[in-house]
Amino acid sequence: MTEKKWAVIDIGSNTIRLVIYAKSHSGSYKEAENIKTVARLNQYLNQENELRTEGITLLIEILQGFKEILAFHKITNIHCVATATVRQSKNQGEIRALVKEQTGFDMNILSEKEEAFFGYYAVSNSTPIDTGITVDMGGGSTEITYFENRKLIHFHSFPFGVVSLKKQFIKSDPVTVQERKRLAEFIQASFEQLPWLRNLQVPVIAIGGSARNIAQIDQTFKKYPLAGIHQYVMSFSDLQKIQMYLGQLTIEQLEKVEGLSKDRADIIIPALEVFVGLCEFSQSYSFMFSKKGLRDGISMKTNMTDEALLTTDQIINDSVAELLIDYGVDRGHASHRAKLAETLFEEIGTYYPCENKKTLSKFVKKGAGLYYLGQYIDDDSSSQHTFYLLANQSINGLLHKDRLKLAYIASFKNKTLLKQYFAPFSDWFTKKEMEDIRMAGAVVKLATALDASKRGIVTKIHFEKTTADTFQLLIFCKGNPFVEQYETEKHIRQLEKVLHKAIQLKFIQSE
Incomplete structure (x- = not known):
């Protein structure tokens, strides 16, 4: 287009x-x-x-x-x-x-198939879920799909939605036990028509306004510290708690619930019954909200030139590439420091035991590309702005915890500031995960110093152990690295503190 x-x-x-x-x-x-x-x-x-x-x-x-x-x-x-x-x-x-x-x-x-397809297509191209169930509950129909390895396997459209279910089953205010029982039985009988849906035990990804409201209510209950609800994950017990709480309220009381739109107060109960019933029937206990739905599916299908299904890595890479452009990051510099960070991480990994090295390496590479992206707003407080920007905007393909991890690495300045960023999320990460993130951040910071003049003159790096308490970092350059040497000597201490070892720097200049 x-x-x-x-x-x-x-x-x-x-x-x-x-x-x-x-x-x-x-x-x-x-x-x-x-x-x-x-x-x-x-x-x-x-x-x-x-x-x-x-x-x-x-x-x-x-x-x-x-x-x-x-x-x-x-x-x-x-x-x-x-x-x-x-x-x-x-x-x-x-x-x-x-x-x-x-x-x-x-x-x-x-058609029913088209409506189901566009919802599935949006989810499969904007979330990290390879295999799952989508449910798009509108006012008059409910579309359910099952996709495996991002390929659509089954779809079905039920001729009921939140408005029609409310009209058919709910007359009282608040909803009575008998009304909820009849509604639950109807939903169960409807799902029984789909034998392929039973006991799938995969994540349920919900689309649409009712699901959005439920995610917002859950975030309010938990005083959720991050912005954004795309790819927000709830447990089945979270869903049940909201169902029980809202089920006892009158419409007047529902209209005052934080996170629930006033125009959905009278139709949220049928939506919850369907979502809870779906999770029970499919034995799926992870419930995720996708902001991307029908309209986004139409947009993606219209604008994508390649018909091949995207992988999670491709989805994330595309999102990162958009961020680099939107925030005016020098892409050549970002690419070079990402390669340096990836190499440095691999070299150091021989001496530093980290959990899930392969996954962390991907975060190091992306974090280096996005490092100090917050300079776009203000150079003096670029770490703080980088952390806030990355932590509080949706990044397709990254769940909220992973988005936070990327923000920590890309904004790393020192241990003190990192601890401040960790404070509201102390129960999200183990002590070892925090240590690994600190190490990754120090690597990214050093890689950025190694391309401080943005000339790409560092061609090769080698990290080796020289004594029990000392490492040596050999840095090969194709020009005068006086800027890189100054910046690297200034920032090497962050990595030394992580490794609890001294690091000797040796710059080797080629003709």
Whole structure:
């Protein structure tokens, strides 16, 4: 695509959204605007499964409002898609014609398979989960998929969602035990139709507004110290606790729950019943929220030139590459110091026992590439800004703990500052993990010093043990390394403190 902006209109059964994507410096499309309106179209379906005139009128009024916004932004590339309610409507032909006549939008009514596929596709290209279950619960349908090694294996669309389940099963306020029992039995019977879903024992990745609200409530309960909910993981017991707590509240009380949108207060209970029931039926006890869903799947599918499925490493590498461009990092310098850090880590690894060396090596390489990215904001406090930026923004492919680990390494300055960064997350890491992160940070800091002039003159490094208490670092250069030598001598003590050994530096200059 060559346009600087394009848009997706998502006509759901509960909400209708306009999402505008803008091309970033890296060339990828990022969400620039996300405008939501609650329509509850599902409530306008009559007994003959026709969308009543009131519902069609409401839909067109909303779309006409979106049309004004799109005209303001001068966007002509528009994907207008409709899901369950319009798909289930027997008068969908009439709806499509009226939408075209009164708004000019060509409304594409997604099939059950298409809706399920786009959700799966977004998850498989933005999270580290290779094998799992996706569940996208809207107002009028619920799409479930099972993917293995990132390939879609099974999909199913149930003709029920939060709005229709609430309408069918919940009449009381608060919900009664009998109502919840009937709802749970219905959900169980529905899952029984899918023998491939039973006892899969893989992570459940939930998409959509109800799942987002549940993740936000859990973060509020836990006073979660990080920003962002994409790739946020909850345990099954966390899910059950929220189910029990919210299940006893009135709608008025639910409207005051922190993290729960007021417009979802009356429909959150059916969503929880489905999520808990799904985890129980599939014996899946890891529940993750994905911010990337249907609209992102459409965007990815539209803009990806390579049809091959991405690996987790590719997803992370693409995200890191975007960060380097967005924050104006010199990519040549970043690449060189990443290679130096990787080599140095391998050399030191012979003498330093760390847990999961292969995985930590990847963090060292990425951390070196992103080192002191916070200089973009302020050079004097670049460590603090680097830590905050990386710790508090979503990085596709990295779970929150791993994102934090990357932030520690890329922002490393000294032990004292690292301890300050560790303080709110002391129960997230073992003592050994903290020691390994400190070592990785010291390696990255030293690798950055070895390319201080950004000329890439260090061609080779070799780390060796000379005595019981001393190491030697041989540094081969193809130019005068006076800047690198000064910076390396200044920062070598961070690595010496980690290894509890003296390190002698020897710069060797080639002709």
